[in-house]
Amino acid sequence: MPATCREIIAIMEALAPPELAAEWDNVGLLLGDPQKEVRRVLVALDVTHEVAEEAAARGANLIISHHPLFFRPWKHLRFDRSSGDLVRRLVQGDIMVYSAHTNLDAANLGVSYHLAVRLGLENIEILVPTYREKYYKLVTFVPEEAEGRVRDALGAAGAGWIGNYSHCTFRTLGTGTFLPLAGTSPYIGQEGKLEEVKEYRLETILPRERLPEVLQALINAHPYEEVAYDVYPLANEGPAQGIGRLGRLPQAVSLHEWALAVKKELGCERITVVGDPDRKIRQVAVCGGAGSEVMEKAVAKGADVLVTGDLKYHEARRALDLGLAVIDGGHFATERVIVPALVAYLQEELQEREVMVLEAQKEREPWRVL
Structure with missing residues (x-):
């Protein structure tokens, strides 16, 4: 379909x-x-x-x-x-x-990542982190027989993901009490009678952006008429996402040689180059589109050269002052x-x-x- x-x-x-x-x-x-x-x-x-x-x-x-x-x-x-x-x-x-647009620029597998891969860089990392995901702790209370179903539903909705591990939770067995009032239809117990039930305290972690989906999955999977849960904001931060990438060439080459390789790989009609053509380079920063704003960060991280587009005259002068070589392959080619x-x-x-x-x-x- x-x-x-x-x-x-x-x-x-x-x-x-x-x-x-x-x-x-x-x-x-x-x-x-x-x-x-x-x-x-x-x-x-x-x-x-x-x-x-x-x-x-x-x-x-x-x-x-x-x-x-x-x-x-x-x-x-x-x-x-x-x-x-x-x-x-x-x-x-x-x-x-x-x-x-800029969300795809900053995404982990976004524009600059694929530019770095296309140019054969190794040990790729984010050049300028701009965003870290915020996390919540979700705690709920589930009767023994429903714990597995609820846990699986939370994991499927995006909770409990830590690095390359999914469905991460912690559970503790305890006793829950409740008194069903008039008009209720309890899953366990009777109206007007105080009930004690063996329940698991089930807790997990989730990114802030997944909270609505995870809470809906919890309510759908939980057997109780009224679902009890707590949500706590955490100081934990997720992995960084951001602008540009930094990587290394398999071996050092001259700026002139590398510029010609970039031109060929990206299919550029022309390129412009800032720096000594005989300079040996190995540490490479890339930023698809207009990336002059990352020049200082590239230098701070030890880059020999920046591959980007839309470099202006005074930005080229600044690159020379910084001791950073720049290859301008154009906005189109570095983002396409x-x-x-x-x-x-x-x-x-x-x-x-x-x-x-x-x-x-x-x-x-x-x-x-x-």
Whole structure:
């Protein structure tokens, strides 16, 4: 069976949670109905006229893009202008648009991670941590015969995950008391009679973002008419997510040699390089898109070179002052690596559904080299 747009959104937000997005960003479903069925998805870096035309030609009714269709607020929607005409074509073609932007930049398996992998880096780590997940402790009280069912439901909903371990809980046997009042229908006991029951105190940990789903799973699986539970905020923090990646080359090479390798691997029409071409480099920082803001952090972490895009004149001067080499492969080329990665991810997640995931073929670098 096909998937709904909402189900595909859930798959995307498991990879790139919206809370990772910058405050100024605009991510999520930007055009369309979350309840609508989706049979074909087109994944692209940008939502352009060419991409919209390709989606229509290939029968895709959902475009998943990295760059948002709507970035800054629009004051009007005029069909005699390019942007307005694009929206009209999407609406008339019944094509929805979902965008994951800075949240996909910061995600563990996001843009810069795949850029680092594509360039063959080893020992990859986050360059600039920007977010750490907050945790809650959930405690509930379950009769003996229902403990296994409730525990499994909590684990399936996302509770009890610690590193590479799932379904982590702790239980203590005790005695629960309650008095069913008039109008109740107790699972155990009788109305008007004080009851004592052997119960497990079951406790587990969960990320803050999973709390609604976990509580609903608890209520659905628990046999009691009224479920008792406590939720405690914890000082524990989850693994970091953030901008850019740092890694090492298998062996040191010259900046000139590495720049040519980057150009070939990313398919750049041109690259620009800051630094001595004969300099030996091995520790590499990468930041897909416009990454000049991470230069100081890259230097602090021992990077010899930064691979990024959109480097401006004065930023190049600053890189020289910092002693950091920079390879500017362009915004498009350093981010386009995420498109085939997203296609593979969605194909894996949707393999049991009647949904075809396609990679956009018609989008191109906006610059032309003369």
